[in-house]
Amino acid sequence: MAKGEKVLSVLRKTDIKYIVLTFFLSCGLLSGCGAVSGLPSVVENTVDLESVPAESLNISDMSESTAVETDSSDAEPAEPTVTAGESGGTESVDSETTAENESVTTMESSQETVEPEREPDAEFPESNPSDEANAGGSILAPSTVLSLTAGSILMEDSVDWNRINEYFAVYEIYEGDAVYNRIIGKSYQVNDNIGLSDLRYLKLLHFNFDGNIQVGELICNAALAQDMIDIFTELFYCRYQICSMHLIDNYWTGDGVESDEASIEVDNTSCFCYRRATDAENLSNHAYGRAIDINPLENPFYIIRPDGSLEYYHTNAEPYLLNRDPSIPHVITEADDAYRIFTAHGFSWGGNWSNPKDYQHFEKLT
């Protein structure tokens, strides 16, 4: 691709599929979710401001129906500047402040409406999301949310539930762009096994452990990007709770395996990291972006030693090593929505391994 060229590519999906999916999911008719008994209430089921800890919202004016905060642990504004697209409900990337040759892929919109909250080509000051959230109406456009730093928290009624698929986006990564600058020399190493063009950066929404909507991010293999978008969209409709989703680079220690441990220590969900497998010399499937670890503290990795004792790495995960009662929040079992949805998309689960056990781990070979 020529330097300086800006490309908007559209991830090909049938409109019909998403219209039908959105309709049925919105109506609760496709709900197999364990966490909810029915989804028709999803639009009305807004967050009661009084029930939300003030510290989790971090907004000055609680009378606003829209609120957002930036996770202080996510120090680096990472994403390309996203501007309102010229072609209706899709987003384009302004490469002015990031890479010279950045491209973005978004879920194809099933709506053709122009986002009403902003003028076309308005720039979103990603460094100041709170002002951004409070300046607009009660609903934040997908492009606005996609410009927010991972970890930002949204009020439930600040997203357009008729356009949920547009809040899930796939971006290519190019040398010199904002994502590249975050990962180079850290989770991404120049190597002979996987290149930038084999990877995709995803921005998405999930519910956090407080039940609030939170912005998440991950990098995965390009061949799995559509699976990941579909899976996390389904999990979102299930209101599946994930503690946080930041790139592992936010926890970088200088070593891939150690950084993975640092990410796990704070229960962060992550996918790509060019590193060897835990307790092995071969590359992990995480090194190819083909594996993801979900809520790792509640879903630990352990090795069963010959004497029957367990070898594990996180003392704060001890309560979850052997007690895998499905009624315990965030514990993945075969009754869990994450298991159901990931395996439906062809992923295998580390919880089914005999030794080691890796309850957090789903992988799909490409």
Ligand SMILES: [Zn+2]
């Ligand atoms: Zn894993």
